[in-house]
Amino acid sequence: MLRPSAPATRLVLASAAAALVLSGCGGEPDDAADRAFAAAQVGPTTAATTAPPSSPVASPPLTPTAPATPHAGGTPRTTGPATPRPAKGPTAAQWLSRARAAVQDVGSYQIKGDGYVGSVGYSVSFSAGWDRAQGSVTVDGRKSKVVRIGRTVYFKPEPEFLPLLGIDASKAEALEKKWVSAPVGDERIPVVLDLLDPASSLTVASPKVVARQAYRGVETVEIAGTPASPRVLVAAAGKPLPKAIAPAGGDNPIMVYNYGTGGVTAEAPKGNKVVELSSL
Numbered sequence: 001m002l003r004p005s006a007p008a009t010r011l012v013l014a015s016a017a018a019a020l021v022l023s024g025c026g027g028e029p030d031d032a033a034d035r036a037f038a039a040a041q042v043g044p045t046t047a048a049t050t051a052p053p054s055s056p057v058a059s060p061p062l063t064p065t066a067p068a069t070p071h072a073g074g075t076p077r078t079t080g081p082a083t084p085r086p087a088k089g090p091t092a093a094q095w096l097s098r099a100r101a102a103v104q105d106v107g108s109y110q111i112k113g114d115g116y117v118g119s120v121g122y123s124v125s126f127s128a129g130w131d132r133a134q135g136s137v138t139v140d141g142r143k144s145k146v147v148r149i150g151r152t153v154y155f156k157p158e159p160e161f162l163p164l165l166g167i168d169a170s171k172a173e174a175l176e177k178k179w180v181s182a183p184v185g186d187e188r189i190p191v192v193l194d195l196l197d198p199a200s201s202l203t204v205a206s207p208k209v210v211a212r213q214a215y216r217g218v219e220t221v222e223i224a225g226t227p228a229s230p231r232v233l234v235a236a237a238g239k240p241l242p243k244a245i246a247p248a249g250g251d252n253p254i255m256v257y258n259y260g261t262g263g264v265t266a267e268a269p270k271g272n273k274v275v276e277l278s279s280l
Helices: 007-025 032-040 094-104 159-165 191-196
Strands: 108-117 121-130 134-137 140-149 152-155 179-183 209-217 216-226 231-235 244-245 254-257 274-276
Touching: 094 108, 094 152, 094 209, 094 216, 094 231, 108 191, 108 209, 121 209, 134 191, 140 191, 152 159, 216 244
Parallel strands: 179 274
Antiparallel strands: 108 121, 108 254, 121 134, 134 140, 140 152, 152 179, 209 216, 216 231, 231 244, 244 254
């Protein structure tokens, strides 16, 4: 039998290769309120890819790939198991709801510290429960005893504190042994007094989780909202209690501690010793 010559063999291979290439192209207490206040001793004061349906070209520069469909003479490529997305944490509103429930469960806490609202300095030392609170407040160097029963706040202010409530200083003598009352949230009350009321302190308009941070060694979630709302740091692990609260417009959050320790013994002043702020 005759053997084909080498040139003929090369020609046949070259023609086959060409055919393959072309086919694959994000003072002293004077009533029950004073006595309760004194007994409490509350001091002043932050996908799979799709390959061409034709057979792969046997060309050295190309990396062969598995056929993508059975029509191409093989089994389609499959991807590995999908990586689960991390579960989303609670929303800001959920954190606040949990914090309110936690405070109601423990009954009370103490909040103490100082800071600024705008350019005005303040200092607070409060024992705050869900239905009552008491303590003392200093605003711009002026002091007052304060008691909250339900949704009413009672002040026993020093004379220089009166203008902060919109009261003329000339009425100081008449109010010397009186308490001045006003509803929680009254526009004439300094905003720091919202810290007397956990319901107000833990209510944030348009709340958002803005940070996670360690506060005094505890991992917290920071929740903020509109400029007229407080800023709250809630414990991110364990019982979701508030760890610090800044009043609306305040700079640094004020420390919250001593949850449920002894409760709050505040009592409302006698009626004949109370003057409504709205009458002054």
